[in-house]
Amino acid sequence: VTASLGAVERLARQLEFVVEADRLKHVLRRTSLFDGSRKENDVEHSWSLALMALVLAEHSPVPLDLHRVIGMVLIHDLPEIDAGDTFLYAQERGQETAAETAGANRIFSLLPDDLAAELLGLWHEFEERKTPEARFAAALDRLEPLLQNLHNGGVVWRENGIGKERVLAANAHIADGSAFLWEQIKAWIDQAQSQGLFAPD
Amino acid sequence: VTASLGAVERLARQLEFVVEADRLKHVLRRTSLFDGSRKENDVEHSWSLALMALVLAEHSPVPLDLHRVIGMVLIHDLPEIDAGDTFLYAQERGQETAAETAGANRIFSLLPDDLAAELLGLWHEFEERKTPEARFAAALDRLEPLLQNLHNGGVVWRENGIGKERVLAANAHIADGSAFLWEQIKAWIDQAQSQGLFAPD
Numbered sequence: 269v270t271a272s273l274g275a276v277e278r279l280a281r282q283l284e285f286v287v288e289a290d291r292l293k294h295v296l297r298r299t300s301l302f303d304g305s306r307k308e309n310d311v312e313h314s315w316s317l318a319l320m321a322l323v324l325a326e327h328s329p330v331p332l333d334l335h336r337v338i339g340m341v342l343i344h345d346l347p348e349i350d351a352g353d354t355f356l357y358a359q360e361r362g363q364e365t366a367a368e369t370a371g372a373n374r375i376f377s378l379l380p381d382d383l384a385a386e387l388l389g390l391w392h393e394f395e396e397r398k399t400p401e402a403r404f405a406a407a408l409d410r411l412e413p414l415l416q417n418l419h420n421g422g423v424v425w426r427e428n429g430i431g432k433e434r435v436l437a438a439n440a441h442i443a444d445g446s447a448f449l450w451e452q453i454k455a456w457i458d459q460a461q462s463q464g465l466f467a468p469d
Numbered sequence: 470v471t472a473s474l475g476a477v478e479r480l481a482r483q484l485e486f487v488v489e490a491d492r493l494k495h496v497l498r499r500t501s502l503f504d505g506s507r508k509e510n511d512v513e514h515s516w517s518l519a520l521m522a523l524v525l526a527e528h529s530p531v532p533l534d535l536h537r538v539i540g541m542v543l544i545h546d547l548p549e550i551d552a553g554d555t556f557l558y559a560q561e562r563g564q565e566t567a568a569e570t571a572g573a574n575r576i577f578s579l580l581p582d583d584l585a586a587e588l589l590g591l592w593h594e595f596e597e598r599k600t601p602e603a604r605f606a607a608a609l610d611r612l613e614p615l616l617q618n619l620h621n622g623g624v625v626w627r628e629n630g631i632g633k634e635r636v637l638a639a640n641a642h643i644a645d646g647s648a649f650l651w652e653q654i655k656a657w658i659d660q661a662q663s664q665g666l667f668a669p670d
Contacts (some may be wrong), residue, residue, distance in 0.1 A: 275528070275649060282524045283616065289520055290503040293513050302491040312494050315516040318543050319490055323483045323584055327476070335536035338543075342519050383524055415484065448476060 278380045285378040291349045298355045298428075299413040304420040310345040310353060317341035317408045324408070327446045330400045340394040340405040343387055347371030356413070356438050357430050368395075397444065407445025411453070414439060418456055422465030431469030432461050479581045486579040492550045499556045499629075500614040505621040511546040511554060518542035518609045525609070528647045531601045541595040541606040544588055548572030557614070557639050558631050569596075598645065608646025612654070615640060619657055623666030632670030633662050 273281070295310040308316075321337045345353075350371030376388045393402045414435075417424050425435065435457060443450035460466065474482070496511040509517075522538045546554075551572030577589045594603045615636075618625050626636065636658060644651035661667065 276653070279525075279528065279650075279653060285524060286517065286521055286616075287503045287620065290517065293502055293509065294506075301494055302488045305495075308494065309513075311516045312510075312512050315512045315519075315543065316487065316491065318516075318519065318539075320487055322540060322543065322588070323486060323580060324480075327480065335539070338519075338536070338539055339523060342516065342523065342539075379524060387523070415487075419488065449480075452477070452480060 273380055281378060281380050282383070285375070288349070288375060288378055289346055292346055295345070295348050295353050297353050297413070298424055299416045300420050300424070302416055302419050304423070308416075310348055313412060314342055314345055316412050317344075317405070320408045320412065321405070324446075324449075325404070327448050328400065328404050329447065332401055332404055336390070336393075336401045337405050337408075339387075339390050340402060341408060343391055344394045344405070344409065346375050347391070349375060355428070356410075357428060357434060365395075397441070400445075403441075404445040407442040407449060410439045410442050411449065414453060418460055418465070422460060425465060426467050429467045432457060432466040433469045435466065474581055482579060482581050483584070486576070489550070489576060489579055490547055493547060496546070496549050496554050498554050498614070499625055500617045501621050501624070503617055503620050505624070509617075511549055514613060515543055515546055517613050518545075518606070521609045521613065522606070525647075525650075526605070528649050529601065529605050530648065533602055533605055537591070537594075537602045538606050538609075540588075540591050541603060542609060544592055545595045545606070545610065547576050548592070550576060556629070557611075558629060558635060598642070601646075604642075605646040608643040608650060611640045611643050612650060615654060619661055619666070623661060626666060627668050630668045633658060633667040634670045636667065 292314075293309055293311045296307045297310060297313055299308060299313075300306060301308050301312075318338045318341050321334060321341060325332055325334050325337070347368040348354075348371070351367035372388060372391050376384045376391070378384075379387065393399055394405055397403050397406050424430075436454070439453070440450070442453060493515075494510055494512045497508045498511060498514055500509060500514075501507060502509050502513075519539045519542050522535060522542060526533055526535050526538070548569040549555075549572070552568035573589060573592050577585045577592070579585075580588065594600055595606055598604050598607050625631075637655070640654070641651070643654060
């Protein structure tokens with residue numbers, strides 16, 4: 269139906285989406301800013317991933333459609349407006365997907381049909397991690413909180429009883445986006461362990 | 470010199486940039502979130518512009534390299550880490566450019582030379598508003614606070630004694646990015662005036 273919308277009606281729906289998306293600025297994450305001063309929200313996290321995509325793309329083993337990587341990281345958390353942020357190490361993580369899918373369907377459907385299908389497609393691509401772009405985007409999504417925790421003395425890990433082996437297991441798919449980045453990170457994790465940043469395994 | 474850096478050294482400089490860029494999350498703007506609950510920061514603003522670019526590009530009169538538009542809006546405020554946010558309607562706005570240029574040079578220079586040149590080039594392109602991509606990015610940069618102020622009952626305008634004619638003058642270059650968007654906005658501004666959202670001119 270919306271394929272036949274005029275420009276004015278399309279703009280109204282596009283802006284309705286923009287206003288609704290603004291609520292993502294209220295979804296707080298467990299992880300703190302790099303300076304440790306406060307928790308960051310999902311929008312700040314998404315911007316950091318986009319910035320990282322701009323400057324780290326060379327570490328992908330294959331050339332990337334960087335525009336698609338950035339599109340994915342910009343929108344990947346929007347369903348959390350409905351579903352809330354899920355801590356990576358939460359036991360119930362597997363159960364959150366239905367709420368996230370429902371949230372994605374609701375939020376992207378605010379847009380005209382063609383744009384809704386495009387962004388929902390990007391979101392599913394990110395979630396499925398089958399394309400090089402999605403794998404790299406997913407690697408960035410893990411890299412940012414890892415770096416923040418390493419910078420902040422591992423407070424989130426020790427507060428939540430997360431040991432080194434759980435961190436390695438939960439983040440291992442970074443290697444699917446960039447084996448080089450994962451090798452570097454493993455070295456930093458070893459250093460962090462010797463500094464006592466992790467809870468016991 | 471940095472052209473000869475190895476991947477490990479390049480990564481170190483890239484991450485130094487990412488950590489420094491994180492400080493943009495502390496630069497507060499005058500304008501509030503769409504729900505009016507608090508001021509937004511420069512990173513939240515930048516993410517909103519990128520999201521708007523993803524869904525509003527069709528309103529450009531010419532096809533755009535959207536990847537470059539999004540790159541510009543993601544990084545356009547980074548120099549404000551050094552220079553601070555400048556209120557659009559501040560008298561001294563013209564004097565801030567030197568501080569912003571110095572900030573841009575310092576912050577982008579954290580990156581390996583090739584990436585520093587690329588992002589500094591994007592930043593200058595945005596500031597100069599000569600390409601269709603820069604004009605559209607600049608239009609989004611005006612559109613977001615306008616929409617927020619219209620949503621929030623014009624509090625920022627009345628608090629700062631900003632009348633309708635100043636709003637029209639300060640935002641008129643939206644038309645250079647999209648005449649269609651500017652026509653819509655002028656209609657909303659007329660409505661807002663009849664609702665008393667502006668200070669007297």
